[in-house]
């Protein structure tokens with residue numbers, strides 16, 4: 001349970017009644033020290049398990065701006081351990097899928113942003129987003145059975161964790177690039193990342209479909225308190241309206257005997273219709289900011305969460321008969337009808353008892369006939385032909401089995417004799433030196449353990465590793481485009497800006513970490529190869545030395561070592577890829593911040609020159625700078641000089657050296 005104590009002064013000021021203590025009960029409460037893996041294990045893992053079993057699932061984060069919704073759902077951009085529910089869930093799901101060979105799985109992801117009641121596809125690869133409006137618009141369609149369909153929302157196939165993570169980061173980057181200062185995307189829009197899973201047992205006609213929505217809602221604060229106006233007010237109204245409609249849906253669902261639930265009032269409630277009061281395992285995460293100023297928002301968040309907890313969903317397995325199979329069955333029936341029409345006989349799928357007896361006699365006669373040219377003629381009936389083939393196959397296998405048993409007996413006897421000779425020789429040798437009886441314990445080593453290691457885990461994966469970590473991600477292509485466009489002066493200014501940006505420490509830290517991980521991976525890769533070769537030698541040796549137990553035991557130890565190293569290498573691969581994506585993301589943010597700042601500086605300088613205002617004293621040496629006459633280029637040059645001066649002034653240092661990096665340095669500009 002959670003108790004919020006409102007101090008008397010606050011109770012008098014902001015909250016109408018005089019209550020000082022508000023108590024709430026929840027399934028689980030995490031304090032601010034809670035780590036992401038703990039949150040994943042207790043919140044997301046149970047839902048992911050249900051989704052893997054074929055149920056729909058939703059996890060949504062609700063709370064005021066800055067309370068940690070994005071941090072919980074997506075994760076922090078600074079370090080690997082900060083990754084949130086989405087990357088951890090992807091990792092868990094793909095891990096489980098890999099372990100289950102009883103079914104064939106297909107996985108897709110989609111990423112939808114809802115801003116001002118309009119939906120946008122964050123994974124639209126056909127468009128390079130620089131504004132939100134550039135992204136493909138998604139609209140809602142309803143079929144006659146009142147099922148919701150999202151038109152234009154792309155479903156991207158992801159066959160493994162790496163592909164899914166790339167898509168997540170692509171969507172996050174599109175979201176970041178498309179946001180404007182007026183639209184701080186994370187604050188003012190809702191985002192829904194969905195993992196779609198289909199599964200089918202080989203040979204079965206039933207397909208299971210399930211989806212997992214991971215939802216990061218817009219900030220839940222009330223408009224009246226935020227004190228915004230103009231465009232922001234319109235926006236805030238939309239956001240508050242959609243959250244208000246969400247609240248209405250929740251209230252309606254919690255009421256007994258309510259027949260109409262107002263899902264259609266907003267896009268978000270329409271999309272989440274199944275998650276709220278429908279066929280879905282839904283979990284809500286309420287995020288609170290413990291700051292004293294936010295007490296009333298925290299109380300209303302808790303109240304909302306309490307109401308949500310009252311809703312009862314009914315989750316059922318989503319199964320359907322494979323439509324291809326239905327079509328094929330129909331086709332078979334039509335063909336059967338056609339055949340009956342041509343032959344004049346209606347054929348059943350089974351042969352009659354009488355027909356089977358006749359066939360057995362024919363086959364027997366055929367097998368007993370020593371004439372090489374003899375023929376087994378059963379007519380143009382596929383059922384009879386198949387029966388003959390099966391019969392002959394069984395006959396052949398039985399004959400083979402008998403020959404093998406005979407051969408094995410001979411071989412086993414040979415082996416026993418050879419082994420006895422080797423043991424006797426070793427026994428005499430050992431007895432002469434220490435009287436050891438090591439060999440007596442030999443029989444427990446399982447032949448299964450002597451198989452080649454490559455049969456239980458694939459070496460190809462280890463080789464793929466080195467190539468995949470160097471692969472260009474979708475994001476680096478995006479950042480590459482930016483860099484390609486820069487002029488020399490622009491690049492120099494960007495370098496100065498980057499050096500002093502708050503995120504430069506993150507970049508540097510992650511860079512160091514990446515280097516360490518690369519080195520570790522390289523070293524592991526080399527060792528892995530070495531061990532692999534040793535194992536092959538041992539196995540070969542133990543095979544030729546007719547089960548020398550000591551050698552095999554050593555080989556087994558190496559195998560275990562190999563497996564541990566291989567698993568570590570796999571972990572490293574995921575971590576390195578994640579770090580690379582984090583770095584790309586920070587770089588995109590940095591470039592974006594720089595462009596905003598750069599254009600602001602250029603505008604400021606243009607204004608200065610238009611109003612014939614003299615440049616400040618720090619610009620006096622500018623007169624020696626040759627200007628080009630082109631207003632845009634000159635503004636760029638002057639903006640850069642001013643930027644450099646600004647940095648130097650703030651740092652209070654001489655012109656030659658720009659000072660050290662600080663976390664708050666973004667305020668410098």
Ligand SMILES: Nc1ncnc2c1ncn2[C@@H]1O[C@H](COP(=O)(O)OP(=O)(O)OP(=O)(O)O)[C@@H](O)[C@H]1O
Nearest residue numbers: 064065066067068069070071072076186187218219
């Ligand atoms: N548990 C946490 N540990 C460390 N940092 C956190 C934690 N929760 C949030 N933060 C940090 O607090 C800041 C705000 O968090 P976040 O962006 O997740 O809030 P939000 O609720 O999503 O806000 P918005 O409504 O604007 O999207 C971020 O810088 C984030 O890294």
